[in-house]
Amino acid sequence: xxxxxxxxxxxxxxxxxxxxxxxxxxxxxxxxxxxxxxxxxxxxxxxxxxxxxxxxxxxxxxxxxxxxxxxxxxxxxxxxxxxxxxxxxxxxxxxxxxxxxxxxxxxxxxxxxxxxxxxxxxxxxxxxxxxxxxxxxxxxxxxxxxxxxxxxxxxxxxxxxxxxxxxxxxxxxxxxxxxxxx
Numbered sequence: 001x002x003x004x005x006x007x008x009x010x011x012x013x014x015x016x017x018x019x020x021x022x023x024x025x026x027x028x029x030x031x032x033x034x035x036x037x038x039x040x041x042x043x044x045x046x047x048x049x050x051x052x053x054x055x056x057x058x059x060x061x062x063x064x065x066x067x068x069x070x071x072x073x074x075x076x077x078x079x080x081x082x083x084x085x086x087x088x089x090x091x092x093x094x095x096x097x098x099x100x101x102x103x104x105x106x107x108x109x110x111x112x113x114x115x116x117x118x119x120x121x122x123x124x125x126x127x128x129x130x131x132x133x134x135x136x137x138x139x140x141x142x143x144x145x146x147x148x149x150x151x152x153x154x155x156x157x158x159x160x161x162x163x164x165x166x167x168x169x170x171x172x173x174x175x176x177x178x179x180x181x182x
Contacts, residue, residue, distance in 0.1 A: 002098040011063060016070045018131060019138040027062045027070055033134060034058040038126045041163055050119050057123040060108040064089045073131075073153060086113070118160075125157040125164045132171050142180040147172060150181075 011031070015024040035058050042051055062070075067089035071082050090109055094102045111120050132154070135141050150172060158165035175181060 004096060004098045007066065007096045008063065010066045014065045014070055017072045017141065018134055019141050027065045030130060031059060031062055034126050034130045037130050045163055049122055053119040054123050057108055057112045057120060058126060060105050061112045061123065061127060063105060064093060064109060067093050121160055125161055128154040128157050129164055129168055136171060136174065139180055143182065145181055147176055147181050
């Protein structure tokens, strides 16, 4: 066994802006809930999508955060160079994980980021929806968010997937009706 596999476990240590009770959510927890959310929607949709590819995209999509940390959607300064920072981190991390997974990780990360395949588009929409659903339990985390900001940043990701768009609209309406937005 290649003990470099342990490097993936460091994703459990990466904190996101989202809360979980009295602590912050880890990127590993977020990846897990994305997988559950994807399975939920894929189980009811008629689109012909490759489930395994979607699961793999979601499983690896935030692994670069082991090197970069999470870059908050509200942090516009950090987001200016997000792509370059993550690409550099991707190459550094590729050398620190088992060789048997390094090319797979690289290819999946690049496919997710490019967002050109239907599976990558779906995975990116799930990634965006997961945080919104998760944060419905943590109203205090919505500080600084507006409905307009949410629609601008996340809304376009759901256009090709009616079930995801409907879920986005439901969660956004709930947030608006319950005064989550500033």
